[in-house]
Amino acid sequence: MRILNHPILGELKDMETVTIYCDGMEILAIRGEPIAAALLAAGIRTFRKTVKTGEPRGVYCGIGQCNDCIMEVNGVPNVRTCVTLVEEGMIIKTQEGLGKSGGLHD
Amino acid sequence: MVKNRYIARINCLQPIPCNPCETSCPFGAIYIGEDITNRPILDLEKCKGCGICVAACPGIAITMAMITGDAKDFVSIPYEYLPLPLVGDTVVLVDTNGVDLGEGLVEKLNRPNKKDPTTLVYVSVDNTITDRAVGIKRKVASIVDVIEVVNRIEIVDPIICRCEEIRESEIIEGIKKGDRTVEAIKRRTRSGMGLCQGKTCNRLIAGIIARESGISVGEQAPSSKRPPVGVISIREMSEE
Amino acid sequence: MINTELLIIGGGPAGLAAAIAAGKYGVKAIVVDENPLPGGQLFKQIHKFFGSKEHKAGTRGNIIGQQLLIEVEKVGAQVMLNTRAFGIFDDNIVGIVSGGKSEKVVAKKIILATGASENALAFKGSTLPGVMTAGAAQTFINVHRVLPGRRVIMIGTGNVGLITSYQLMQAGAEVVAVVEAAPNVGGYDVHANKLRRAGVPIYLGHIVIEAFGDSEVCGAVIAPVDEKFQPDLTRSFTIECDTICFAVGLTPRIELAQMAEASTTFIGALGGHLPLHDNRLKIGKNIFAAGDIAGVEEASTAMEEGRLAGVVAAMDLGKLSEDDGNVEIELINERLSKLRSGQFGLKRAVAKLEIIKQYDELLGRINNGEE
Ligand SMILES: Cc1cc2nc3c(=O)[nH]c(=O)nc-3n(C[C@H](O)[C@H](O)[C@H](O)COP(=O)(O)OP(=O)(O)OC[C@H]3O[C@@H](n4cnc5c(N)ncnc54)[C@H](O)[C@@H]3O)c2cc1C
Ligand code: SF4
Ligand code: SF4
Numbered sequence: 013m014r015i016l017n018h019p020i021l022g023e024l025k026d027m028e029t030v031t032i033y034c035d036g037m038e039i040l041a042i043r044g045e046p047i048a049a050a051l052l053a054a055g056i057r058t059f060r061k062t063v064k065t066g067e068p069r070g071v072y073c074g075i076g077q078c079n080d081c082i083m084e085v086n087g088v089p090n091v092r093t094c095v096t097l098v099e100e101g102m103i104i105k106t107q108e109g110l111g112k113s114g115g116l117h118d
Numbered sequence: 119m120v121k122n123r124y125i126a127r128i129n130c131l132q133p134i135p136c137n138p139c140e141t142s143c144p145f146g147a148i149y150i151g152e153d154i155t156n157r158p159i160l161d162l163e164k165c166k167g168c169g170i171c172v173a174a175c176p177g178i179a180i181t182m183a184m185i186t187g188d189a190k191d192f193v194s195i196p197y198e199y200l201p202l203p204l205v206g207d208t209v210v211l212v213d214t215n216g217v218d219l220g221e222g223l224v225e226k227l228n229r230p231n232k233k234d235p236t237t238l239v240y241v242s243v244d245n246t247i248t249d250r251a252v253g254i255k256r257k258v259a260s261i262v263d264v265i266e267v268v269n270r271i272e273i274v275d276p277i278i279c280r281c282e283e284i285r286e287s288e289i290i291e292g293i294k295k296g297d298r299t300v301e302a303i304k305r306r307t308r309s310g311m312g313l314c315q316g317k318t319c320n321r322l323i324a325g326i327i328a329r330e331s332g333i334s335v336g337e338q339a340p341s342s343k344r345p346p347v348g349v350i351s352i353r354e355m356s357e358e
Numbered sequence: 359m360i361n362t363e364l365l366i367i368g369g370g371p372a373g374l375a376a377a378i379a380a381g382k383y384g385v386k387a388i389v390v391d392e393n394p395l396p397g398g399q400l401f402k403q404i405h406k407f408f409g410s411k412e413h414k415a416g417t418r419g420n421i422i423g424q425q426l427l428i429e430v431e432k433v434g435a436q437v438m439l440n441t442r443a444f445g446i447f448d449d450n451i452v453g454i455v456s457g458g459k460s461e462k463v464v465a466k467k468i469i470l471a472t473g474a475s476e477n478a479l480a481f482k483g484s485t486l487p488g489v490m491t492a493g494a495a496q497t498f499i500n501v502h503r504v505l506p507g508r509r510v511i512m513i514g515t516g517n518v519g520l521i522t523s524y525q526l527m528q529a530g531a532e533v534v535a536v537v538e539a540a541p542n543v544g545g546y547d548v549h550a551n552k553l554r555r556a557g558v559p560i561y562l563g564h565i566v567i568e569a570f571g572d573s574e575v576c577g578a579v580i581a582p583v584d585e586k587f588q589p590d591l592t593r594s595f596t597i598e599c600d601t602i603c604f605a606v607g608l609t610p611r612i613e614l615a616q617m618a619e620a621s622t623t624f625i626g627a628l629g630g631h632l633p634l635h636d637n638r639l640k641i642g643k644n645i646f647a648a649g650d651i652a653g654v655e656e657a658s659t660a661m662e663e664g665r666l667a668g669v670v671a672a673m674d675l676g677k678l679s680e681d682d683g684n685v686e687i688e689l690i691n692e693r694l695s696k697l698r699s700g701q702f703g704l705k706r707a708v709a710k711l712e713i714i715k716q717y718d719e720l721l722g723r724i725n726n727g728e729e
Contacts, residue, residue: 129548132547135702137410153699176406176415177549214555216557253556276481277484317611337624
């Protein structure tokens, strides 16, 4: 949910949008925002499934420290979505375990 | 008692390091002094009821009131939520604990500091509540209740290390086997070896060691750090 | 390889203030920050700050952040974003990584202004999506302007928990409960009163023992605790929510200080293990620590410490005379002691002195050949 109007920060205006895709779904994102913000705005909260038990995870620290919000972005696994900004046409996938290539070093 | 004009009322009782009320008042009506943790003192005679301090206070701890001597008094309350009440609206006034005091009518809105969005809402109220009315109830979308009483919950093994999915029982197992430092637990369980490098779990593990072994977190050696901080791939390291 | 007079690691209030202070005397500084945006914690703080006029009290954190950035540009300091310092080698070589490439920075002086990271809690279900740090929630609502959820339970009543709760309501969410294990509110009354007036229930002497939900958090089980913080499960209850935030303190990010072989000590009042520093924030011959890394306090103290480190670095680099520098240092210390007074600040003032004392003692032992 976007905060379109805010008592302190005022109205959200002059936004430039970009289109990204999450698990095939088209999502309108705002240029300059991280992937995680666009997904939360679209109501998506589960970003990955863990390696051992397949538990769902989402945003935890929001500033790139915890690595819980990692997803596959344009085919690259383990991308920290809270500090990676959206780009037009980005293809994002819920990461299952270690992700497509199965490791940190692609 | 000062009548028929607005006077500031300051509800700031702790010695906190703060003095914008004093420095913002154009009439020198608030005194804090050299030690900024002193509590603010208001000079009723000097206060002109301009509301500038109300909007300047980071603690939203100042309101204003006008005693009329009649059935209706007036209060002025800073408000920082949306939607803003409008002139003519009926609002519910609350005391410091959020207890409903009854309704009042919005007479005027004002922003004493044009560069800052804090708005003062001027409300006419019954004189019986003037003293206690320090807040305007926020319009809440949904009322939330405690939904259910549960008698007994079985606490199952929580995850401590989010990255490597190490559970509390595994940490306790390590402590039973003699581990007394975050490092030792790390070697045994791989906790803190994941992508975040222990930023989330090291402190939790130190806490569990303290609880289980009695060695306080302070007495434990901090987990040692060798480069790299944060994860960089081998490729990044070798490229230069 | 990059050569610089001064490398500042961390672009929060401490790092930026350091760059400005040193820059004023002609020191060319480079600031690196791992984030895509500068400002550290400042831009998520849209509330007015405490302190006095010289600390910019009454000004909102995000506005202070903008002012700092303008000044940084004025003095010509270079800010490198998306750039993480991953290691310190010797006392003047720092490895940084940016855009997938690593590079060596050789700096005459280094200021560590890496801030602190938020503490976590662990209970059943604490890893479910929707459970996050208060700082994460604050970043999303105030910087990205997205609500992470609508019905929030906040854990912790320090100022961070209280302020974030207020800001969540300003952003349009409901704070359905604030839960605090201690028997009293940790932060300032004026902040707690904002919540009380809004009708937010504050459960003192309670903890969250479970978050539940199948794929995302749907609610929490809360129980009262005894003096030993043991929950009374028979009196537990459930509250529906879609978000749970942790505001349970911060721990200084001291990894780089450790790599620089700084000695550390543990001071609970300042957040945990910290590097020892002298009365000019030096943790080593050419390395300083300023801001939350040198003890978790506030943005206002972080800025003053940043200034102090910046001024001393300028003196060390010969850009500022001892006498002029000492005058500046005096003023900064006066402002710092103002911020560290009163019931809340005094504890920190004492703790900061303890760091310096331990540093001096250690230095004494080293000079005596004992270590
Ligand atoms: C909710 C909340 C409310 C607060 N309210 C107030 C208030 O009212 N008044 C007040 O004075 N203070 C307040 N504070 C405290 C204040 O925000 C912090 O004390 C202050 O931000 C600390 O500044 P800093 O520069 O030391 O660290 P930070 O602001 O944390 O900045 C450190 C920066 O360094 C970066 N970094 C760390 N390591 C590396 C590395 N290896 N490489 C590159 N970059 C790195 C980090 O990503 C970060 O951007 C509040 C804090 C919070 C969370
Ligand atoms: S209302 Fe105006 S005159 Fe009165 S104390 Fe506040 S700033 Fe001063
Ligand atoms: S500005 Fe507000 S919070 Fe600060 S001292 Fe004055 S009344 Fe108290």
